Amino acid sequence: MVFxxxxxxxxxxxxxxxxxxTFIVLAAVTIIGSIMALQAKELIYGAVAxxxxxxxxxxxxxxxxxxxxxxxxxxxxxxxxxxxxxxTIMLVRREATDELTDRPxxxxxxxxxxxAGLIAVAISGVAALAGPNLPAEPQPASLPISDLGPTLALQxxxxxxILALLMSxxxxxxxxxAKLEK
Amino acid sequence: MLGIGLYGLSVxxxxxxxxxxxxxxxxxxxxxFAAFTRYMNPPQVSGQVIVFYSIAAAAMEAAVGLALxxxxxxxxSTIDVRRLNKLKG
Numbered sequence: 124m125v126f127x128x129x130x131x132x133x134x135x136x137x138x139x140x141x142x143x144x145t146f147i148v149l150a151a152v153t154i155i156g157s158i159m160a161l162q163a164k165e166l167i168y169g170a171v172a173x174x175x176x177x178x179x180x181x182x183x184x185x186x187x188x189x190x191x192x193x194x195x196x197x198x199x200x201x202x203x204x205x206x207x208x209x210x211t212i213m214l215v216r217r218e219a220t221d222e223l224t225d226r227p228x229x230x231x232x233x234x235x236x237x238x239a240g241l242i243a244v245a246i247s248g249v250a251a252l253a254g255p256n257l258p259a260e261p262q263p264a265s266l267p268i269s270d271l272g273p274t275l276a277l278q279x280x281x282x283x284x285i286l287a288l289l290m291s292x293x294x295x296x297x298x299x300x301a302k303l304e305k
Numbered sequence: 306m307l308g309i310g311l312y313g314l315s316v317x318x319x320x321x322x323x324x325x326x327x328x329x330x331x332x333x334x335x336x337x338f339a340a341f342t343r344y345m346n347p348p349q350v351s352g353q354v355i356v357f358y359s360i361a362a363a364a365m366e367a368a369v370g371l372a373l374x375x376x377x378x379x380x381x382s383t384i385d386v387r388r389l390n391k392l393k394g
Contacts, residue, residue: 157329161322173325180332187343189353192335192360199360204328204367211371215378270350271357279354286361293365297372303379 149186153179166212174205191268324370331363 156176163169177200184193275283335356342352 157332160325160329166322169322169325173328176329177332180336183336184339187339189339189343189356192339192353192356195357195360196335199364200328200332204364207367207371208324211374214375271353274350275354275357278351282358286358290361290365293369297368300369300372300376303376 145182145186149179149182152176153183167209170205170208170212173208174201177201177205191271324367324374327370328363328367331359331366335359 153176156172156174156179159172160169160176163172177196181193181196181201184190184196338352338356338359342350342355
């Protein structure tokens with residue numbers, strides 16, 4: 124479980140909560156799902172593995188007292204993005220099944236693995252250094268979902284509006300792109 | 306997960322795989338936000354708000370990216386980024 128540190132926040136529950144089966148299972152599901160998503164032979168299997176990984180992240184959100192985020196994660200990532208990806212895979216099916224062309228060339232594969240390992244070691248090192256300074260016990264009071272709405276609308280109204288504009292722009296752009304003629 | 310995503314970004318040639326890698330990186334960042342905001346003292350929801358924005362932005366990014374892939378496929382009948390080099394001088 125070297126990659127355990129890469130999940131982000133992995134080290135925190137391990138310190139605060141004595142060996143926790145939930146956490147280990149979630150981390151394994153997430154990590155294996157994301158590796159499978161990139162390495163599966165068929166692109167469709169990759170998309171399904173990506174969905175599994177997203178569900179693992181949703182589990183982490185529940186674990187971190189953020190049930191609303193877990194719901195969003197399932198609804199948007201698993202429900203929308205993965206379905207969108209599946210549709211695209213089907214539309215470009217002829218190319219998508221031609222996975223023989225997707226093997227990394229020798230030098231590039233090594234560079235990728237080295238990059239991933241370097242990042243893993245760096246993050247683990249920072250986590251190990253910061254470990255003693257972290258609050259050992261999380262605050263017992265969990266955050267009520269009802270706090271999220273006022274914070275969103277009152278404390279950060281401008282980002283919300285920008286997000287809405289960005290969303291319409293992205294929708295229009297995606298539709299315009301998809302209708303583009305030769 | 307960030308490492309896995311970077312590996313995918315740097316190695317894979319299929320454009321859809323690259324999109325997978327981007328999504329994985331965004332998820333790693335979201336998880337970090339949620340984890341650190343949980344361990345704030347006193348607990349705050351601002352991290353969750355950021356994750357909310359991030360999820361929305363990632364969803365739009367995926368939609369636009371997939372539309373781009375569709376267009377690239379229609380114009381070039383390939384999604385192999387090694388062969389999408391028309392702009393190369």
